[in-house]
Amino acid sequence: MKFSFCFFLALVFLTGFTAPGPKLKQTKITDAVSVLLPGDFTMMPDDAIAAKYPAPRKPLGAFTSPNGQVDFIVSERPSTFKKEDLAMLKAFYRSTITNKYSKVNFIQEDLKQYNKHDFISFEFTSMVVDEEKRTNKLAPIRRYTFIQYTIVNDKLLIFTFNAPIDLQQLWQPTARKMMQSIKLS
Numbered sequence: 001m002k003f004s005f006c007f008f009l010a011l012v013f014l015t016g017f018t019a020p021g022p023k024l025k026q027t028k029i030t031d032a033v034s035v036l037l038p039g040d041f042t043m044m045p046d047d048a049i050a051a052k053y054p055a056p057r058k059p060l061g062a063f064t065s066p067n068g069q070v071d072f073i074v075s076e077r078p079s080t081f082k083k084e085d086l087a088m089l090k091a092f093y094r095s096t097i098t099n100k101y102s103k104v105n106f107i108q109e110d111l112k113q114y115n116k117h118d119f120i121s122f123e124f125t126s127m128v129v130d131e132e133k134r135t136n137k138l139a140p141i142r143r144y145t146f147i148q149y150t151i152v153n154d155k156l157l158i159f160t161f162n163a164p165i166d167l168q169q170l171w172q173p174t175a176r177k178m179m180q181s182i183k184l185s
Contacts, residue, residue, distance in 0.1 A: 021174035029061040029074050036181035040066050070163045079156040090120045101126040114180050120149040144168035146175040
């Protein structure tokens with residue numbers, strides 16, 4: 001009986017235990033933007049940014065894990081919208097996300113406030129399927145993404161966390177901490 005009870009306590013302890021995520025450190029993206037990032041993330045080289053995230057404008061900051069599988073990107077675009085328009089913009093960005101991927105499963109989509117700033121917040125898994133009629137079809141690409149939008153001084157700021165779907169459980173708590181830590185001045 002005593003052994004069963006000890007075994008039960010050990011089982012409860014072990015199944016309730018989750019490994020701590022990576023140690024986070026405050027990282028300055030620009031003079032006005034900072035965020036907690038894993039200490040082992042490094043700045044992504046320009047050629048890697050161009051290959052993984054082609055866009056007309058270089059991001060304000062692009063960081064990646066040591067193995068290059070997990071990324072955090074901060075982008076900025078001019079905007080004619082004001083921060084009061086975020087509720088209206090939420091539907092637009094949701095539509096943009098659903099049109100970009102073959103399949104999207106939203107984990108959460110909301111307006112949130114962190115450190116006195118409002119954000120449109122989307123957390124989702126996605127799949128891109130090779131739709132072309134090829135004899136050698138490519139395997140679907142599945143990702144876990146957490147993306148937030150905000151407007152500051154006529155600029156749209158976009159914060160994006162990306163990881164392969166098989167790393168979602170490992171990285172989801174860290175991604176949430178990172179997004180909640182965004183500081184804007």
